[in-house]
Amino acid sequence: MKLPKFIITMDGYFRMGMVDLHEHLLQPGDSCLGGGYYHFDYTSNRIVLDRSSYDFGKPKWHLLEVLKVPSVYRGFRLVYFYDDGREFDVSQELQIEYYD
Numbered sequence: 001m002k003l004p005k006f007i008i009t010m011d012g013y014f015r016m017g018m019v020d021l022h023e024h025l026l027q028p029g030d031s032c033l034g035g036g037y038y039h040f041d042y043t044s045n046r047i048v049l050d051r052s053s054y055d056f057g058k059p060k061w062h063l064l065e066v067l068k069v070p071s072v073y074r075g076f077r078l079v080y081f082y083d084d085g086r087e088f089d090v091s092q093e094l095q096i097e098y099y100d
Contacts, residue, residue: 001020002018002019002020003018003019003020003037004016004017004018004037004038004039005017005018005019005021005022005025005035005036005037005038005053006025006035006036006037006038006049007022007025007026007032007033007034007035007053007056007059008032008033008034008035008059008060008061008064008067009026009030009031009032009033010030010031010032010033010063011030011031011068012064012065012066012067012068012097013030013068014067014068014069014070014078016038016047021055022035022053022054022055022056023055023056032053032055032056033056033059033060033063033064034052034053034056034057034058034059034060035052035053035055035056035059036049036050036051036052036053036058036059036080037049037050037051038050040076044077045075045076045077046076046077046078046079047073047076047077047078047079048079048081049078049079049080049081049090050080050081050082051083052083058082059080061080061088061090061093061094064094065094065095066094066095066096066097067090067094067095067096067097068097068098068099069096069097069098069099070098070099070100071098071099071100073098074098077089077090077091078090078091078096079091
């Protein structure tokens with residue numbers, strides 16, 4: 001069943017989409033640093049990220065300095081919520097670069 005999932009790659013790419021498996025977001029040669037699920041909070045202009053990938057585990061944000069985000073999401077703040085309720089403000093903690 002297709003669900004809204006995201007991953008981050010070793011090269012710092014943030015990928016998201018409606019897929020059956022997180023691995024379907026990988027491109028040839030990618031290594032994955034974890035992933036999870038997402039939803040849009042249009043009221044606060046956020047992309048809310050949470051949970052973890054069954055295949056790759058929780059995102060390993062600490063291994064990145066720069067996160068490369070598709071330019072279509074410019075203007076949204078990225079926030080990840082851990083299972084214990086802690087919040088990691090991705091947009092504040094990492095340098096964000098947009099790409100087409």
